[in-house]
Amino acid sequence: MLSRIAESLFWIGRYVERADGTARILDVHLERLNQMPLPQQRETSRQLLGVMGSHPEKNDIDLSDLLQALAYNRTSATSIAGALGAARENARRARETVSSSVWESLNTTWYGLTQHRKDVVGTYRFCHWVVERTAMVRGLSDTTMSHDESWQFLVLGRSLERADMTARMLSTHDVHAAGLSWVNMLRCAGAYESFLRTRRASFGDQQAAEFLLLDRLFPRSIVYALSDAEKCLTQLNPAYQRVGFINDATRIVGQARTFLEFHQTQDLMSELPEHMDRIQKACARASDAVSRTYFSQADELSWVGEVS
Amino acid sequence: MSELFADYPAAARKTTAFDEMFDAGYLPRTEYGQVAAALDALNLADVTARADSMARTFLDRGVTFDFAGEERPFPLDIVPRVIAGSDWEVLERGVAQRVKALEAFLSDVYDKMTVVSDGVIPRRLITSSAHFHREVAGFAPAGGVRVHISGIDVVRDQQGTFRVLEDNVRVPSGVSYVLENRRAMAKGLPEAFGQQHIRPVEEYPRRLLAALRKTAPPGVEEPTVVVLTPGVFNSAYFEHTLLAGLMGVELVEGRDLICRGNRVYMRTTAGEQRVDVIYKRIDDEFLDPLQFRADSVLGCPGIVNAARAGMVTIANAVGNGVADDKLVYTYVPDLIRYYLGEEPIIANVDTYRLEDAPAREEVLDRLDELVVKPVDGSGGKGLVIGPDATKAELDTLRAKVLEDPRGWIAQPVLQLSTVPTMSGGQFSPRHVDLRPFAINDGEEVWVLPGGLTRVAMKEGSLIVNSSQGGGSKDTWVVDGEVRGPAGVPVERPVVTVRERTSVWPIETNWQDKQSEQQQQ
Numbered sequence: 001m002l003s004r005i006a007e008s009l010f011w012i013g014r015y016v017e018r019a020d021g022t023a024r025i026l027d028v029h030l031e032r033l034n035q036m037p038l039p040q041q042r043e044t045s046r047q048l049l050g051v052m053g054s055h056p057e058k059n060d061i062d063l064s065d066l067l068q069a070l071a072y073n074r075t076s077a078t079s080i081a082g083a084l085g086a087a088r089e090n091a092r093r094a095r096e097t098v099s100s101s102v103w104e105s106l107n108t109t110w111y112g113l114t115q116h117r118k119d120v121v122g123t124y125r126f127c128h129w130v131v132e133r134t135a136m137v138r139g140l141s142d143t144t145m146s147h148d149e150s151w152q153f154l155v156l157g158r159s160l161e162r163a164d165m166t167a168r169m170l171s172t173h174d175v176h177a178a179g180l181s182w183v184n185m186l187r188c189a190g191a192y193e194s195f196l197r198t199r200r201a202s203f204g205d206q207q208a209a210e211f212l213l214l215d216r217l218f219p220r221s222i223v224y225a226l227s228d229a230e231k232c233l234t235q236l237n238p239a240y241q242r243v244g245f246i247n248d249a250t251r252i253v254g255q256a257r258t259f260l261e262f263h264q265t266q267d268l269m270s271e272l273p274e275h276m277d278r279i280q281k282a283c284a285r286a287s288d289a290v291s292r293t294y295f296s297q298a299d300e301l302s303w304v305g306e307v308s
Numbered sequence: 309m310s311e312l313f314a315d316y317p318a319a320a321r322k323t324t325a326f327d328e329m330f331d332a333g334y335l336p337r338t339e340y341g342q343v344a345a346a347l348d349a350l351n352l353a354d355v356t357a358r359a360d361s362m363a364r365t366f367l368d369r370g371v372t373f374d375f376a377g378e379e380r381p382f383p384l385d386i387v388p389r390v391i392a393g394s395d396w397e398v399l400e401r402g403v404a405q406r407v408k409a410l411e412a413f414l415s416d417v418y419d420k421m422t423v424v425s426d427g428v429i430p431r432r433l434i435t436s437s438a439h440f441h442r443e444v445a446g447f448a449p450a451g452g453v454r455v456h457i458s459g460i461d462v463v464r465d466q467q468g469t470f471r472v473l474e475d476n477v478r479v480p481s482g483v484s485y486v487l488e489n490r491r492a493m494a495k496g497l498p499e500a501f502g503q504q505h506i507r508p509v510e511e512y513p514r515r516l517l518a519a520l521r522k523t524a525p526p527g528v529e530e531p532t533v534v535v536l537t538p539g540v541f542n543s544a545y546f547e548h549t550l551l552a553g554l555m556g557v558e559l560v561e562g563r564d565l566i567c568r569g570n571r572v573y574m575r576t577t578a579g580e581q582r583v584d585v586i587y588k589r590i591d592d593e594f595l596d597p598l599q600f601r602a603d604s605v606l607g608c609p610g611i612v613n614a615a616r617a618g619m620v621t622i623a624n625a626v627g628n629g630v631a632d633d634k635l636v637y638t639y640v641p642d643l644i645r646y647y648l649g650e651e652p653i654i655a656n657v658d659t660y661r662l663e664d665a666p667a668r669e670e671v672l673d674r675l676d677e678l679v680v681k682p683v684d685g686s687g688g689k690g691l692v693i694g695p696d697a698t699k700a701e702l703d704t705l706r707a708k709v710l711e712d713p714r715g716w717i718a719q720p721v722l723q724l725s726t727v728p729t730m731s732g733g734q735f736s737p738r739h740v741d742l743r744p745f746a747i748n749d750g751e752e753v754w755v756l757p758g759g760l761t762r763v764a765m766k767e768g769s770l771i772v773n774s775s776q777g778g779g780s781k782d783t784w785v786v787d788g789e790v791r792g793p794a795g796v797p798v799e800r801p802v803v804t805v806r807e808r809t810s811v812w813p814i815e816t817n818w819q820d821k822q823s824e825q826q827q828q
Contacts, residue, residue, distance in 0.1 A: 001558075001576055001577055001578075002558055002560060002564050002574060002575065002576055002577075003564070003575050003576060003577055004561065004563075004564055004575075005558075006577045089540075092370070092540055092545075092549075093540055095370070095549040095553065095559075096549045096550075096552040096553035096558075096559045097553075100369070100553075103370065104368050104369055104370075107367075107368055107369070107370050108368045111367060111368070149577065236577075294577045
């Protein structure tokens with residue numbers, strides 16, 4: 001397939017997952033922020049934005065700035081609206097490759113972005129709507145596209161972004177002075193019920209973090225997302241089955257996953273910030289490596305002579 | 309008749325145009341019978357609701373055109389334009405004849421120019437055309453076809469006679485709306501579909517792909533076809549994605565292609581892949597910076613050399629613009645007689661050649677009664693309609709014509725035929741044209757039944773271009789009624805019942821035993 005199209009698909013996967021993750025994080029934090037005294041609210045908002053990778057210019061930001069930056073700002077790819085817009089733009093460029101249902105659901109979502117009230121109450125509904133719409137896009141891409149190379153690129157982008165988003169989710173734990181309760185953190189990832197069923201009685205911060213970081217069966221856990229990404233990379237480049245890897249991305253993702261899986265610790269919570277930092281870096285480096293391997297094009301038109 | 313048509317006769321009397329739906333006594337013509345019956349059963353609320361849902365579907369599906377950097381849905385009217393099968397057959401033959409003549413003309417122009425030496429058309433007229441490209445002279449394109457895809461614009465005059473308004477053999481666009489309009493109409497006006505046979509349009513992409521593959525360079529067994537688009541900002545980008553998608557081929561931009569040793573490759577995730585046929589949707593001037601505009605970043609350097617070496621087929625061929633030059637258009641009837649030895653089946657619109665001094669003088673005297681068009685314009689650009697123009701506009705036009713008579717033609721103002729169109733809460737007559745699309749695979753010219761009907765949404769307006777507020781209608785070629793006279797169903801072809809064959813191993817009764825066990 002065309003490199004340009006592969007790149008679009010990779011980014012559709014990433015942006016849709018980013019919108020989903022951001023909506024989940026915003027939803028949970030908004031609840032807490034809304035109950036805080038103003039100075040604390042400002043400080044927390046600023047830190048939250050920092051974790052989400054958005055660095056506001058002014059210092060004292062209020063709730064509406066936060067909503068603008070994370071939900072409605074169409075020009076920044078860290079916001080939900082921006083990410084969905086970018087996903088739709090990529091789908092427009094790869095329209096003949098994605099199935100028409102995927103394109104239509106992204107397009108309809110994009111047109112729906114303006115239909116929401118931009119206050120706190122409206123944002124709750126908005127986040128809910130985004131989670132639904134992105135679930136629909138994922139479902140349609142899984143059921144209406146052939147699981148060939150193009151789909152692998154889509155899932156690769158999705159898995160890397162998912163690992164990254166869960167890492168950010170866990171990082172926001174420290175943003176609140178009292179810490180975000182582990183219940184909310186699990187709800188954020190939609191993992192609450194499945195965690196309860198798995199762990200039964202023993203629960204606490206440590207177990208919740210462990211679940212979101214290391215669980216091999218929960219699809220939004222970091223280990224699960226990274227191994228999904230690894231599978232895609234293997235499918236995309238089935239050579240090197242016996243010894244070693246030529247592909248940088250496979251190496252980066254694999255190293256991050258195996259470190260997490262085989263690492264032994266007594267005090268996960270104090271190590272958490274380092275883990276999260278390394279995971280986010282690994283995702284970014286893997287994404288770069290994928291771009292270099294599959295998407296690189298000569299930057300300008302060049303003419304190669306008559307005979308070569 | 310429905311209340312929605314209450315003011316129709318009064319509005320129709322204001323113009324002398326031929327009405328497609330109603331005859332002189334304001335009774336629906338035979339071919340419109342089913343449509344009239346379906347519309348009769350609707351009230352304003354129904355029509356509005358259906359129109360809204362059709363517009364919403366178009367927006368969701370992204371059936372848009374790019375207007376001043378903004379995506380707009382292409383307005384589709386709920387009343388279809390219906391053409392009787394018998395009328396269509398004449399039109400179909402006429403379009404095919406014209407395409408064959410233009411094909412012959414182009415291969416002659418870029419070869420020996422016998423048409424000039426035989427005195428049919430003056431040489432200076434060809435060589436002064438802005439789209440005559442010497443870069444492609446002197447070689448036959450791989451596959452032997454130059455006009456793979458064409459759109460011949462026809463209109464109906466006051467008497468209801470079809471006439472050709474212009475030929476488009478460079479990059480005719482609009483076929484995607486034909487395909488999408490039909491899908492939308494099947495949901496918007498399902499009542500009109502049941503009882504009659506409307507010729508289907510959905511085989512267009514298959515025909516197109518077959519023709520493109522057939523004209524691949526000789527010796528290629530499984531040709532790779534691509535659609536070359538200028539990119540997402542082009543006004544017809546939707547059409548490019550739709551056609552590439554329906555044909556199941558890659559949609560490439562210039563930067564995806566690379567020429568090496570007169571072969572064209574595309575950059576894929578698995579390295580470079582050879583390309584054999586390019587369905588070119590960008591203008592010649594931007595195709596190859598080595599041959600044409602050196603500042604173009606839309607094209608791919610070396611592509612024309614590859615075509616010259618016969619290593620790649622470009623559809624439509626480079627340099628076709630000389631055939632749809634509006635001054636060459638005035639010679640097409642002569643070209644049909646010269647190349648095919650036939651009389652033209654569809655006539656031209658009477659046209660003044662402004663290079664002839666007497667014609668020019670007459671036109672300049674009557675500028676306020678005529679339509680004046682630039683010879684190489686498209687999309688209604690630069691066209692001046694005399695009766696609607698201000699004095700200042702006419703004066704500028706006069707100066708322009710005197711400065712460059714070769715650059716302009718003049719035609720009488722043609723009252724294009726009208727079809728009822730939803731506007732302001734009722735149906736009223738709006739002017740339409742028709743663009744049938746033809747595909748030429750080198751042996752046979754196939755014409756898509758119907759084509760694109762464009763409609764001017766403003767009352768009395770004669771300009772149907774989408775960039776100037778035009779919309780479209782679904783175009784139906786209707787073959788009589790399925791139900792014969794006195795309600796007797798016409799015999800349908802016998803449906804053969806397929807014999808069932810069994811290939812699975814003989815079923816054992818394990819399932820029965822299992823269910824027995826469960827019940828115990």
